[in-house]
Every structure is written in C-alpha cells, then in structure tokens.
Amino acid sequence: MNQKKFGLIDIGSNTIRLVIFEINTFQKMHQLQNVKVTARLSQYLSEDKIMSEKGIDALISTLHSFKIILKEYDVSKFYPIATAAIRQAKNNTAIVERVKNETDIELIILSEKEEATYGQYAITHSTKAETGITIDIGGGSTELTYFKNKKSVHFISLPFGAVTLKNMFFCDKSHNDEKAIRKTEAFLQKEFQEVEWLKKCQLPLIAIGGSARNIVNVHQQMINYPIAGNHEYEMSKEELKDVLNLFKSLSFTELQNLDGLSRDRADIILVANLVFINLYKAIDAQEFIFCNKGLREGYMITKINHDFPDAYSTDHIPDESILRLGQSYGVSPSVAKQRVAVTKEIAGQLSENDFLPPNQSWSKILFYSSQLYYLGQYVESEAASQHTFYLISNSNLNGFTHRERVAIALLASYKNKSMLKQYLNNFPEWFSSDEIKWLQTAGGLIKFSDTLTASHINQIHKITLNQDNKKQYTLTVFYTGDILIESYRANRQKKHLESLINGSVNIIFTKN
Numbered sequence: 001m002n003q004k005k006f007g008l009i010d011i012g013s014n015t016i017r018l019v020i021f022e023i024n025t026f027q028k029m030h031q032l033q034n035v036k037v038t039a040r041l042s043q044y045l046s047e048d049k050i051m052s053e054k055g056i057d058a059l060i061s062t063l064h065s066f067k068i069i070l071k072e073y074d075v076s077k078f079y080p081i082a083t084a085a086i087r088q089a090k091n092n093t094a095i096v097e098r099v100k101n102e103t104d105i106e107l108i109i110l111s112e113k114e115e116a117t118y119g120q121y122a123i124t125h126s127t128k129a130e131t132g133i134t135i136d137i138g139g140g141s142t143e144l145t146y147f148k149n150k151k152s153v154h155f156i157s158l159p160f161g162a163v164t165l166k167n168m169f170f171c172d173k174s175h176n177d178e179k180a181i182r183k184t185e186a187f188l189q190k191e192f193q194e195v196e197w198l199k200k201c202q203l204p205l206i207a208i209g210g211s212a213r214n215i216v217n218v219h220q221q222m223i224n225y226p227i228a229g230n231h232e233y234e235m236s237k238e239e240l241k242d243v244l245n246l247f248k249s250l251s252f253t254e255l256q257n258l259d260g261l262s263r264d265r266a267d268i269i270l271v272a273n274l275v276f277i278n279l280y281k282a283i284d285a286q287e288f289i290f291c292n293k294g295l296r297e298g299y300m301i302t303k304i305n306h307d308f309p310d311a312y313s314t315d316h317i318p319d320e321s322i323l324r325l326g327q328s329y330g331v332s333p334s335v336a337k338q339r340v341a342v343t344k345e346i347a348g349q350l351s352e353n354d355f356l357p358p359n360q361s362w363s364k365i366l367f368y369s370s371q372l373y374y375l376g377q378y379v380e381s382e383a384a385s386q387h388t389f390y391l392i393s394n395s396n397l398n399g400f401t402h403r404e405r406v407a408i409a410l411l412a413s414y415k416n417k418s419m420l421k422q423y424l425n426n427f428p429e430w431f432s433s434d435e436i437k438w439l440q441t442a443g444g445l446i447k448f449s450d451t452l453t454a455s456h457i458n459q460i461h462k463i464t465l466n467q468d469n470k471k472q473y474t475l476t477v478f479y480t481g482d483i484l485i486e487s488y489r490a491n492r493q494k495k496h497l498e499s500l501i502n503g504s505v506n507i508i509f510t511k512n
Helices: 051-073 084-088 093-102 114-123 162-169 178-193 209-223 236-250 252-256 271-283 293-305 317-328 335-350 360-371 381-393 402-412 417-426 431-453 484-501
Strands: 004-011 016-023 029-039 078-082 132-137 142-148 150-160 207-210 232-235 288-290 459-469 472-482 504-509
Touching: 004 252, 004 417, 016 051, 016 232, 016 293, 029 051, 029 293, 051 093, 078 084, 078 142, 078 293, 084 093, 084 236, 114 132, 114 142, 114 150, 114 293, 114 360, 132 209, 132 271, 150 293, 162 178, 162 271, 178 271, 178 360, 207 271, 209 232, 209 271, 236 271, 236 288, 252 431, 317 335, 335 360, 335 431, 335 484, 360 402, 360 431, 381 402, 402 417, 402 431, 402 484, 417 484
Parallel strands: 004 078, 132 207, 207 288, 472 504
Antiparallel strands: 004 016, 016 029, 132 142, 142 150, 232 288, 459 472
C-alpha cells in the first residue's frame, strides 16, 4: 500500500469538521489537517424536526470551503458522514439532494447504530479495555454502548446532546444556574435509569468526543500534569466533580478564557460534564477514561481493515502501537528484534540468579522499552536520551496507561542513574521506591544489551551467566558473524551489568 490521503467530513450537530488523513506504508494514520466550523446545525431544527433553509445554507457554505481545502491537499477520496442533526431532520432527503446539486457531495447519513458502532470500534482498537461502557456526547444525541471482550453487546442513541440539553434547561439562564443544574441532573438520572443494561454494571466509563477531550485538558491544566497527550487519561468521579466545580465558579467570560477549554464549547461544557458525572453514578463506574480516537478514526480504521484485515487488530494493540512509533522514528525492525532477544536472554539469566526483581506486570514494559531504545537519536544523536524520553512520554501510545508510558520512556532513554533521577523529578509519587529500584536495574540491563547489537550484523544465539566465586562472574555470549564492535562496547559498558550484580564480570565471546 503506497502512501495515500483520505478526507473525512464529520457533519455533527455541534460542529462540522474536516480531517485529512495520510495513511503510510505501515497503515499508520497521520493527520495532515484538522479544521472545524461550529455550525450548531441542531439549533436549526424546528420543533417538528424540519431543518431551516438557514441551517442548510450554513452546511453548504461550510462544504464549499472544505472542498477548497481538499483540492489544495490533492485529496480525491473523502467521506462526508452526517450524524444526529441531519439524521433527525425530517427533510433530510431534500437536504441530501440540495447538497448534491450545489456541491457535488453525496452525504452519507449514519444510522444511530452505525454512529455508536464506529465510536466503539475506535475504542476497542486503540485502548486496552476489554469490557466497558462508552459514551459520545454530540450536540443533538448521546451514543452509549456496552461492549464485552471487545465485542458490542448493547447500544442506544439517546435523543439529547450537549446543545439540546443547554436549550432545554439553560435557555435565558447563566451557564452555572443552580436550579437549571438540578433539573438537568434529575432529567439525566431518569433517562439513564430507564436503560436496563446500564444499572450499576460497575464497568469503566470510556468517553470519546470533543466535550470529554476539553474536560480532560482542563483537568490536566488544573493539576499541572507533567506530560502531554490525553489518550487513555484516567479520572475519578471526584476529579470530574472538581472540574465541574471550577466551571460553576467562573463567570462565562472567565470560562471562555480558561486554559484547556475551547471557546466554542464554553456554553455547553458544564452540561456535558453533568452527563458524564450522572452516567458515572448510574453505572457505579470503576473509572472515567478518555479515548482520543472516536467516530472519525473508527470509520477510517474500518475502511483500512477492509483492505488490510490485520492492519488494526484488537488482540495486539500495545505491540502495534510500539511498532508504529518505532517505524515513525526510523527504528530498524530487525535491529529492534535482535536487541529485544538479547535483553530477554540477559534478563532470564539475571532472574535465575535473583538479580532482577520479579515484576510480572512490567515484564513486557522491559521488552517494549528495549525495542524503542534511544529512538531519539533520529532527532539528534548527541541528545538521544533526552529526545527519547520526551518523544515517548509525550506520545499517545495505544494500549498503555500514562504511568506505563512514562516507565517505557524512562527505560528506553536510560543513560545512567543520575539521568533517571532527573527525569523522575517531574513525577513525584508516580512510582514506589521498589519500582524505581526495578527501573534502575532494567534500565542498566537494556543499556548493556544494546552494546551486544552495536554492529547490527551479528546474531547472538545464547547468553549464560555463571558465578566463579563470591564476587566474580562470567558472561558467555554465543554468536555468529563478527563481534569486534560488540566486544569493545560491551567491555566498556559492563559496569552497568556489574552494578546490577554487585560484582565483577568477565565477558567471553564464543563463536559457533
């Protein structure tokens, strides 16, 4: 598959957005452009669900502008998908016909089930969640799904969104009117209680969409979050309430200027937060998780998987995420594979001799880190450690918690204990003293393992570690090919291994 560009126009009730994706030879999606217009199409629907000419004019004007952008990017294939506002309009057949006549664009109106399914599809293909409740608040509808073992079990599209709730309860009132807030909460509790499969299911609540993204961004600003990226960011019910209380405490002007919040959502963000909190209560959720992949990504992943069935799977999300990140920064798959193999060999020997503390939950973290070791040299070799730590810790890695992402960054950038401590200064209380000790051990192990793959031309088959006496060990490396560079570097860097075992090491290279 050659590098291709595709456009997707998402015609929602609140915004109309154009995203241009570039899909490379590794089937990785990269956004080339992302623009939106806050058209608020749902406000042009009359009580009997007829969209006014003014609303249709706004839609067509936006589509004309988007076609100019698509032409500039030389995008010939694009998907114009429409959701609740157009779907609910009783005159949607006339809307589709007029759009076709005036723009030559054929709208694809998604059903309620399709809209919910694409959002859930994005979640199950980009997070580690096996089972959960998903929510996508639009302007005119709210999609909920229940998935189990990555498969959809139930879905429902509720006929209200952030814009409609605002119009229902906050019309001619301030954004933080207490009486309106109480009425909104009472309405939401009643609506959620009527959905039988939601009641006290005690599952993670996973949110997609712009409102959830803005709430997460605001919370990260509130607590001075030390890394970028919001994918798979976790919040508790209390933290959602903290953000709600902040929204309530601010004037509307202050809300519009709040860091992390889009001005276009200032008038509906409190309402969206109420939806999340009340759904959290209704299902007795375990946690609130944000997924930055939504309807648009789910739709595109479906298209990619149609042509390339193994491009995005639900079974190997972390593996695919690590592989694609490495490919983005020029990591050779064969070299990475060899370094991982060597790391596993040495880790096995250290574990047998009780030098590597057991940590089953982080065993894969060690090997993912060795796969990405010093990828920052793609940017600049002299500061490879710093670039590696920054790039990984601030990348949205699918299938990893933020703590796991930072752990991978710490190991993949490992230079020495001093540098590790320097990086850890920004993450107080993220890791226990035992975990920091394990990170130091694992980091030294990866750094030494890298010396044994320096030339990229040898093949190491086996490594053994034997104790000669109380403080003396022999590390025997069985290899084929040439080992000159590895021998030189390994003997220079064996101090990392010696510090792990608290003894001296004699390295013997045996060709076979």
